Amino acid sequence: MSRRLYKSTLRKALLVILATWCFIDIVRFHFLRFSVPPVPNTTEVHTPRIFIASTHWNNEGILRNHWNKAVLQLVENLGPNNTFVSVYESGSWDNSKDALRKLEQELDHRGVGKKIVLDETTHEDEIAKPPGETGWINTPRGKQELRRIPYLSRLRNLSLAPLEELAEQDIFFDKILFLNDVVFSLSDVLTLLNTNNGQYAAACSLDFSRPPHYYDTFALRDSEGHEAVMSTWPYFRSSLSRTALKQGNAVPVTSCWNGYNKAAYDAMNGSAGELSLFRYLFRCWENRLRRWFTTDWFKIRVVRNRVKKWQGLSSSNSEVGVRCLINEMQVLAGNGWAHV
Template sequence: MKAMICTSRALLRRPIHRFLLLVSILFHVFEVTQILRCHSGPTSEFVAQRSERVYIASIHWNSEQILRSHWNDAVIALADALGRENVFIAIYESGSWDDSKDALRELDAVLAALDIRRNITLSETTHLDEISVTEKGSGWIDTPRGRRELRRIPYLSRLRNWILLPLQELARQGEQFDKVLFLNDVVFDTDDVFRLLNTNDGDFAAACSLDFSRPPQFYDTFALRDAEGHEPLMQTWPYFRAKESREAMLRNDPVPVTSCWNGIGEFRYC
């Protein structure tokens, strides 16, 4: 430790190193300031629309830690704020090897006690089971590695379509919802969801959050495209290539994009 301290002091005596250190500090201060500016603001204006009906869907895999530390309680609080009669919760757990199944059983018991409608499916099918099938048809491709491998997107699409089956059954029974809310295994609170529900006064095809797994880097760039259809420029500020998207974020306005998914995705149900 002493050697490291001495070396640092020697470097600081050099003007160029002092200058670079100052630039680095200013850059990080600017980065943090932009994130706080973009992701803070008053929450009192975001009032629950208790007449709005929301279908909540979520897929989990090895999520025990966040389920027990945060997610279960947050979902219960959200359902209560939206109105228990206005929500239906559909969850699919996919072959976890941690204790996600028991965590979701605990959630199921609480939801049952609160008389909140739900469909929670715990699957024993693992990823190894999925890739070990003998008939490798739709969703499989021949890769440069000389293998026939399962593509990630068709696999996830199939799971997400499956979790919407209760929504279709409810529709056949004459029950309609205003929004479909996809919740990933992320940290959120009720105000976060209300912000999304009230995006552009509720007038949107889709509204998504930004998911920061390693701040200031946001997570999941796969589906996100800016107002001009470009992929994210980078995972830190300024994030987007399109000027319209960047300027909206600086104004703390809803950021126009052509597609999104990310940590939370809300879609108008038609």
């Protein structure tokens, strides 16, 4: 066989393979278009008692325009006796505190259990404190700085503090619902709570700040522990996670921490059955090529080597969530946070 004939045959074979693959994708597209059930417009939740926790910083706009009303609608649906609202706000320089006082009044009026803490401590106050034994790090900028994630974890734990106080009164809850500075509807939250008929360790939705790209890439890991291979549908490297997503089912993941903006998601993403054929094929092939020609192995190796080195420093150093770690450092700043 001549070289020219060989190249021609190879090109034809590749075109046939590509055409066949696209044909299979098209068949899948039409199957999913008519088989994926719509997300139910849930109005009831099977879990009777919900502890609602939230932390806020400079969120006046969303609090006044949406968040307060949505929370009130949620507690009215779940029932005042079945909910407790715990809010921890700190250091806002807008009028978030006043907006939360309005919420507190409305919750009082409805007889809803609550604890709303309005802390005057600002980011500037936090970073001006003498460095403590934990939560601080020596950065390349030549100084000790306050790590953002431990700081946020501490605030989140403060929002959960009423759980212990209520437990002493024999008041317990079936689920903890974190609601931060995201737009949500009653149906969104109830659907989330009913994920997998309420059987899960954690259930998250997706948060879209600049649709169609989902926002919180920090914590999401697919069923095999990989970070997302792309920020748009179908997101995942793992076949199990991708298949569940395409079929309109709850997606198995190893880690997540996301809010939810349903309007943005529906407008820019949708399920496999809501995408146009062109967009479906384009994104499937983008995902496929990214999986074939990229890897997160090097990132994972760097993290695991650093964890191994740290664990070797002391027998008390232990990390069970290695899959959730990221090779990135964020520190608190007066106007928010910064990468270092």
